[in-house]
Amino acid sequence: MRKMPLAVSALTLSVLFGTFMAPLAQADEDIKLVIENHLFVPTEIRVSANQKIRIVIDNRDATPEEFESQGLRAEKVIPGKSKGVVVVGPLKPGRYAFYGEFNAKTAQGVLIAE
Numbered sequence: 185m186r187k188m189p190l191a192v193s194a195l196t197l198s199v200l201f202g203t204f205m206a207p208l209a210q211a212d213e214d215i216k217l218v219i220e221n222h223l224f225v226p227t228e229i230r231v232s233a234n235q236k237i238r239i240v241i242d243n244r245d246a247t248p249e250e251f252e253s254q255g256l257r258a259e260k261v262i263p264g265k266s267k268g269v270v271v272v273g274p275l276k277p278g279r280y281a282f283y284g285e286f287n288a289k290t291a292q293g294v295l296i297a298e
């Protein structure tokens with residue numbers, strides 16, 4: 185009979201976890217961005233305005249890169265050969281430049297919210 189309360193509390197925890205943790209990780213739109221040879225691919229991303237955007241950045245280079253954008257208020261270091269997630273928005277319609285701070289001359293792109 186002691187297993188029942190345990191099962192209930194585990195269920196309660198998972199429900200609470202789902203309820204309170206999901207919104208933090210949720211976004212309305214998912215975008216994939218690749219870093220390769222110190223370049224962003226694609227260099228231009230179109231997203232919906234007024235929505236939260238989750239950008240999954242896949243750094244295929246062996247070296248780390250820092251995704252940076254003043255307009256998006258985002259900054260994240262992504263180690264070599266790994267992925268990083270940046271959540272931005274909701275954004276007003278417009279163009280938001282981003283770049284790789286460690287290779288700023290080559291790694292450049294723009295996110296267009298419309």
Ligand SMILES: [Cu+2]
Pocket residue numbers: 250252259285
């Ligand atoms: Cu920075």
